[in-house]
Amino acid sequence: MPTDIPSVPSYAVRRALRDRDEIGLLDVRPEGLFAVGHPLFAASFPLGRLEAEVYDRLPRRSVPLVVYGNGPAAGEDAVTATRRLRSLGYRDVSLLAGGLAGWTAAGGELFADVNAPSKAFGELVAATAGTPDVTAHELREMLRHAGDVVVVDARRFEEYQTMSIPTATSVPGAELVLRVGALAPDPATMVVVNCAGRTRSIIGAQSLINAGLANRVVTLRNGTIGWTLAGLTLEHGQARRAPEVPAAASRRAGAAAWAVARKAGVAQIDPGELRSLEEGGRRTVYRFDVRTPEEYAAGHPAGFRPAPGGQLVQETDWFAPVRGALIVLAGDDGGRAAMTGSWLAQMGWDVVVWPPGPEGPVETGSWTSARPPLPDVTLADPARVDDWLRAREALVVDVDTSRRFLSGHVPGAAWALRTDLPGAIPGLLRRAARLILTSADGVLAAFAAADLVERAHGAHAAVTVLDGGTAGWARSGRPLRAGPGEMLSPPVDVYRRPYEGTGVDPAAMRAYLAWEHGLVAQLERDGTHGFTLLTGLAVSHDA
Secondary structure (H helix, E strand, O other): OOOOOOEEOHHHHHHHHHHOOOEEEEEOOOHHHHOOOEOOOOEEOOHHHHHHHHHHHOOOOOOOEEEEOOOOOOOHHHHHHHHHHHHOOOOOEEEEOOHHHHHHHOOOOOEOOOOHHHHHHHHHHHHHHOOOEEOHHHHHHHHHOOOOEEEEEOOOHHHHHHOEOOOOEEOOHHHHHHHHHHHOOOOOOEEEEEOOOOHHHHHHHHHHHHOOOOOOEEEEOOHHHHHHHOOOOOEOOOOOEOOOOOHHHHHHHHHHHHHHHHHOOOEEOOHHHHHHHHHHOOOOEEEEEOOOHHHHHHOEEOOOEEOOHHHHHHOHHHHOOEEOOEEEEEOOOOOHHHHHHHHHHHOOOEEEEEOOOOOOOEEOOOOOOOOOOOOOOOEEOHHHHHHHHHOOOEEEEEOOOHHHHHHOEOOOOEEOOHHHHHHHHHHHHHHOOEEEEEOOOOHHHHHHHHHHHHHOOOOOOOEEEEOOHHHHHHHOOOOOEOOOOEEOOOOOOOOOOOOOOOOOOHHHHHHHHHHHHOHHHHHHHHOOOOOOOOOOOOOOOOO
């Protein structure tokens, strides 16, 4: 282990997690390897994508960070990552002593898949609250016989459009308490909440139950996975969405959500108090707007990132990788921030709500990610690269995700993990006089090119970056090619979720469900979660 980089033992990391001290535990392996097994609160930060993500996800440069990667100890990639983080301004970066082997030797559990904290929390909620459910066949019979039932899909709208339960309406998680009343105004109507698997349906249904909805509320057991494994047919390309909610109904939903949030310890924060915290640099502060993407784009408080509430609860390890940080949610009269905050508080987060309509600047449009300054590399515009390709003088290598590469790449391009490029360079330059690197917007390609030039002390003058990246190539009117291409690395950078999209192996679906059912026992063995569930809230009718 390098003498210039400190190491932190596993017991110290576990103590910080239990004490809710600020800490970021970063796994710098590709996501596919991360999903094989990692500590509960580890966050996936692939080394090859570090510069594109780090400033948004780790906003305080003095936050304590502990890094691990491949290998029996911390891993060479972890060493590279710590040095890269230091060069980006992070001042408290250490290696995890002994890496994953040291973690397990100290009694720490390894959790598979992604978003493990949220999924484990969802299973704990179901086990503790007894969240009722119905099976796929039971729901199919209700729908077949025109039962008084409304099905609502708690996933993102894009996921709903890919595949959905017949008759289901898209109502993403944070919108449920606000909007379900308009879909099921008769208390005799049963409300069935589904997602792809279990977590978002459990949290969504329990949100309605906790808020005191008069209707009988249940989850669809195992979501679209359960529906598929039952041999039933899903719909595709649907666009049913909940109607707009009158102001009076919005206020009632807000009051119900705040009644739950206050029990969880959620409060509003004064804007001046928040400014003081941020200016003093004493806390990592995450600011999220939990409303719909359309509402966010139309206008949001300055400095707040979009994080629709259901996804924020589902993907806390992505949105807020610093455990112990303060989470600030943009408020609204419909209670979406309050209900989202109630779940985050139960997950052990310090969470407050920015009051609706405080004075201050408002921004419109999409979020612009914070990025480090681009390195000084050689750029070539699409026309020049096109000329080189036609003359067979160049080879294009895409270093973005394999998923983006397969969805559309420069014709003839190859794909590689950025971390594999140094070893591949000699062979690539034997194939062409020029090596053109690209990524979605050219940012990662620029950093990859700078890495190569630095490692070779300037010898790779033939390395050039496609100006504007693959998106710039497309904007120039040149075609992209979707589908398979030359793969110079195994596509371990992206983990294919067993609940994602269509055509998933049924065996993988069953294994995923078995894993989810075992998460509560893993939480008990690991002992770092800090989840505290509310009791004494409203309960639904018997299932």
